[in-house]
Amino acid sequence: MLFLVAALLLFGAVLGTVAHAPFTFTAVAATVIAAWLGIFALRERHSRRHASSR
Known part of the structure; x- marks a missing residue:
């Protein structure tokens, strides 16, 4: 919750x-921000696919 408040500020x-x-x-x-968020989303998607197959 504190992270959300800091992010909004x-x-x-x-x-x-x-x-x-x-x-x-x-x-x-x-x-730059859009590229960073896109890379983050792709990395998360990639890691979740590999984590669920274990």
């Missing part, structure tokens, strides 16, 4: 910052 700070950042910076940051 960070999210609010980032959104406030993005409102003042240039669009190119915002687009690059969004792309």
Whole structure:
């Protein structure tokens, strides 16, 4: 629960910052975050498939 609260506070700070950042910076940051989340999702999916077959 504490992690969720910290994540929401960070999210609010980032959104406030993005409102003042240039669009190119915002687009690059969004792309990096999307790639990171995609890689994380693929790694989790891969590890769950191998863990369930044991």
